[in-house]
Amino acid sequence: MGIVYVIIADILWAGEIIFTKKFFSNRSPVLVAAFASFFGALFYIPTLVMVKEKISSRDIVLFIIMGVFVYVIPQICYVKGIQETKSAIAASLVSLTIPIFTSFFSVFILKETISLKLILGSILVASGFIVVSLP
Numbered sequence: 001m002g003i004v005y006v007i008i009a010d011i012l013w014a015g016e017i018i019f020t021k022k023f024f025s026n027r028s029p030v031l032v033a034a035f036a037s038f039f040g041a042l043f044y045i046p047t048l049v050m051v052k053e054k055i056s057s058r059d060i061v062l063f064i065i066m067g068v069f070v071y072v073i074p075q076i077c078y079v080k081g082i083q084e085t086k087s088a089i090a091a092s093l094v095s096l097t098i099p100i101f102t103s104f105f106s107v108f109i110l111k112e113t114i115s116l117k118l119i120l121g122s123i124l125v126a127s128g129f130i131v132v133s134l135p
């Protein structure tokens with residue numbers, strides 16, 4: 001069921017590429033990312049009020065670091081990339097590199113092992129992206 005949720009998220013995230021290209025191509029990427037993040041965050045406010053979990057000051061620091069380095073900076077770069085890429089399809093295909101980077105980081109940070117299937121899959125993803133991106 002987890003994969004289904006990820007697919008649903010990917011389908012909805014695809015809308016970001018379309019909205020950004022169609023309506024916000026000539027706007028500041030920081031402005032677009034900030035407004036989208038702000039209005040998206042409004043939906044989380046009730047959750048923050050209702051949550052009964054204890055959150056330590058260490059957790060808050062980690063949430064801030066995660067917010068800046070995993071959401072804010074990447075989101076600004078992503079919006080800028082969408083705006084400057086000629087094709088929305090090409091912009092979306094670049095996202096296919098996420099599994100490659102996730103695999104790389106998981107080996108060093110989570111101490112996961114590299115398998116032959118992982119290497120072959122990464123090569124196929126990278127090759128496919130290169131083929132589709134060629135003029």
